[in-house]
Amino acid sequence: MTRGQTSGAPRPGGPCGLRERKKRRTREALLHTALRLFLTQGYDRTTVDEIVDAVDVSQRTFFRYFTNKEAVAFAVQEAVDARFLAELRQRPASEPPFEAMRRAALNAWSTRGESGGSDITVELQVRAYRMIESTPALHAAHTRRNVGLERQTAALIAEREGIDPETDPRARVAVAAFSGVMRMTGQLWGGRQDAGVDALRELTELHLDQLGPALSGSWRAA
Amino acid sequence: MTRGQTSGAPRPGGPCGLRERKKRRTREALLHTALRLFLTQGYDRTTVDEIVDAVDVSQRTFFRYFTNKEAVAFAVQEAVDARFLAELRQRPASEPPFEAMRRAALNAWSTRGESGGSDITVELQVRAYRMIESTPALHAAHTRRNVGLERQTAALIAEREGIDPETDPRARVAVAAFSGVMRMTGQLWGGRQDAGVDALRELTELHLDQLGPALSGSWRAA
DNA sequence: TTGTCAACTGTCAGTGGCTGCCATAACGTC
DNA sequence: GACGTTATGGCAGCCACTGACAGTTGACAA
Numbered sequence: 001m002t003r004g005q006t007s008g009a010p011r012p013g014g015p016c017g018l019r020e021r022k023k024r025r026t027r028e029a030l031l032h033t034a035l036r037l038f039l040t041q042g043y044d045r046t047t048v049d050e051i052v053d054a055v056d057v058s059q060r061t062f063f064r065y066f067t068n069k070e071a072v073a074f075a076v077q078e079a080v081d082a083r084f085l086a087e088l089r090q091r092p093a094s095e096p097p098f099e100a101m102r103r104a105a106l107n108a109w110s111t112r113g114e115s116g117g118s119d120i121t122v123e124l125q126v127r128a129y130r131m132i133e134s135t136p137a138l139h140a141a142h143t144r145r146n147v148g149l150e151r152q153t154a155a156l157i158a159e160r161e162g163i164d165p166e167t168d169p170r171a172r173v174a175v176a177a178f179s180g181v182m183r184m185t186g187q188l189w190g191g192r193q194d195a196g197v198d199a200l201r202e203l204t205e206l207h208l209d210q211l212g213p214a215l216s217g218s219w220r221a222a
Numbered sequence: 223m224t225r226g227q228t229s230g231a232p233r234p235g236g237p238c239g240l241r242e243r244k245k246r247r248t249r250e251a252l253l254h255t256a257l258r259l260f261l262t263q264g265y266d267r268t269t270v271d272e273i274v275d276a277v278d279v280s281q282r283t284f285f286r287y288f289t290n291k292e293a294v295a296f297a298v299q300e301a302v303d304a305r306f307l308a309e310l311r312q313r314p315a316s317e318p319p320f321e322a323m324r325r326a327a328l329n330a331w332s333t334r335g336e337s338g339g340s341d342i343t344v345e346l347q348v349r350a351y352r353m354i355e356s357t358p359a360l361h362a363a364h365t366r367r368n369v370g371l372e373r374q375t376a377a378l379i380a381e382r383e384g385i386d387p388e389t390d391p392r393a394r395v396a397v398a399a400f401s402g403v404m405r406m407t408g409q410l411w412g413g414r415q416d417a418g419v420d421a422l423r424e425l426t427e428l429h430l431d432q433l434g435p436a437l438s439g440s441w442r443a444a
Numbered sequence: 445t446t447g448t449c450a451a452c453t454g455t456c457a458g459t460g461g462c463t464g465c466c467a468t469a470a471c472g473t474c
Numbered sequence: 475g476a477c478g479t480t481a482t483g484g485c486a487g488c489c490a491c492t493g494a495c496a497g498t499t500g501a502c503a504a
Contacts, residue, residue, distance in 0.1 A: 017472070018471070018472090019472075019480075019481080022470090022471090022481085023481080026481095047459090047460065047461085048460080048461070049460080057483085058482070058483045059483095059484095060482075060484075060485095061482060061483075063461090063462065064481080064482080067462095068461075068462075069460095069462090097436075098436075136366065139366065139369075140362035140363065140365065141362065143365040144358065144362050144365075147361075150406070162442075163441065169428060169429055169432050169436075170432050170436040170441060171436075172410075172429070173403055173406070173429050173433055173436040174433075174436035174437060176402040176403045176406035176429075177399035177400075177433055177436070178399075178402070179402050180398040180399050180400070180401050180402020180403070181395055181398045183402070184394060184395070184397075185398075188394075207391055207395050207398075210391050210392050210395045211395055211437065213392060214319075214320075214391075214392040214393075214395040214396035214399070215320050215399065215433065215434065215437065216318075217318040217321075219319065219383045219385065219392060220383070239500075239501070241451075241452080241500050244452090244500085245452080248452095269488090269489065269490085270489080270490070270491090271489085279453080280453070280454045280455075281454095281490095282453075282454065282455080282456095282492090283452085283453060283454075285491065286452080286453080289491095290490075290491075291489095445504100446504085447503090447504085448501100448502090448503085449500105449501085449502090449503105450499105450501085450502105451498100451499085451500080451501095452498080452499075452500090453496100453497080453498070454495105454496090454497080455494105455495090455496085455497100456495090457492105458491105458492085458493090459491085459492080459493105460489105460490090460491090460492105461488105461489090461490090462487105462488085463486105463488080464485105464487090464488105465484105465485090465486090466483105466484095466485095467482105467483090467484090468482080468484100469480100469481085469482075469483090470482085471478105471479085471480075471481085472478090472479080472480095473476100473479095474476090474477085474478105
């Protein structure tokens with residue numbers, strides 16, 4: 001009933017017949033129209049019927065491309081998650097695990113090295129992310145998505161450090177704490193007025209840097 | 223559209239007229255019938271119509287007592303949250319903040335000192351919690367609920383330590399990390415077969431104890 | 445006791461997200 | 475150009491949830 005995620009998407013490396021191109025175009029049209037409507041009039045105040053009317057396809061078709069309404073909002077976010085994982089994989093093995101996650105997260109939101117092929121800009125990603133964080137219905141779906149991301153991250157960290165993720169809970173624990181702080185950061189950022197990428201990265205850095213001190217015994221010594 | 227929480231509940235310390243008693247009875251009937259159905263045939267496979275048919279009230283009445291279907295499932299959970307906050311308030315000021323949260327969480331699931339007045343046993347709480355953790359639809363609502371709990375916890379911690387929660391991020395950060403680990407623990411526990419309170423408390427202890435080591439620079443030294 | 449007010453409730457119609465089913469049209473292929 | 479595959483549209487329907495209106499019932503005062 002509430003799973004989320006996309007489906008029916010044409011594979012990037014797949015064949016390039018007319019049919020495939022048409023599917024791609026339909027999907028892009030649905031995606032961009034939906035985002036435009038979401039961002040102008042709000043997620044809750046946009047119905048699926050509005051979206052399909054604007055694109056001129058049936059509602060049934062919409063639900064063949066996206067498993068549900070939420071999935072459209074998260075289609076863009078997938079790129080950010082993928083980039084985070086890619087950055088994490090590239091961190092040097094000598095780096096402590098928490099530091100590696102920190103760097104990967106900050107780099108994921110960097111405007112440098114934007115993927116030139118796609119028309120999904122960081123600007124759009126930020127706006128989508130901001131919408132997610134400020135819409136309760138999407139916020140719930142966001143955390144659900146993060147469960148999967150956390151699992152992948154934990155697996156990566158465990159592999160990096162050469163430990164067994166089943167018996168050694170450290171990878172899970174580290175990722176869970178990291179993820180908790182990231183979630184809180186995103187939420188705080190989403191509720192603010194100044195909402196650029198820079199503000200997000202600053203806030204992320206500030207919070208992650210405070211994690212060590214926050215867990216240490218007494219705070220008064222600091 | 224997806225707020226959650228209960229409403230229309232008769233206040234515990236309120237008046238005790240016939241009307242009030244009737245309301246209380248209706249609410250209890252809805253609550254217990256819903257939980258019984260949820261636990262026997264699953265949350266998703268139970269419709270609101272089934273619940274109201276069993277209690278013999280209209281669907282409209284159901285939605286006057288509970289803002290939505292989720293809210294019934296969390297009515298029990300509220301007791302656990304309240305107990306956590308109460309336990310946290312009672313922790314000695316000399317205790318480090320993270321340790322205080324740890325103790326409070328473990329005590330909140332203790333079977334000792336059960337509230338005698340209510341007919342909500344710890345056994346029922348555990349079963350409800352387990353259902354929440356193993357049902358995706360409820361899992362989302364759970365995290366949404368936790369946002370509120372986190373805010374209250376952070377405020378309490380900040381007050382304990384005498385810091386300003388607005389300028390000093392340590393309280394927020396500590397609570398976010400703690401909360402992240404707790405969520406992960408609950409999720410892991412919910413997916414297991416052996417699901418008693420004891421297993422939950424053991425897992426909680428194990429994970430929270432690993433947080434320090436997990437954040438320390440290198441894991442190989444340990 | 446009775447009348448009045450407010451609160452609780454049921455009924456009904458309707459919206460919005462979402463799914464299954466089936467016919468049809470568009471493509472790809474030989 | 476015929477044929478199998480696949481995308482699509484349309485429709486009927488489920489379920490969660492809401493607004494509006496009317497009827498009922500308990501509370502309270504006269």
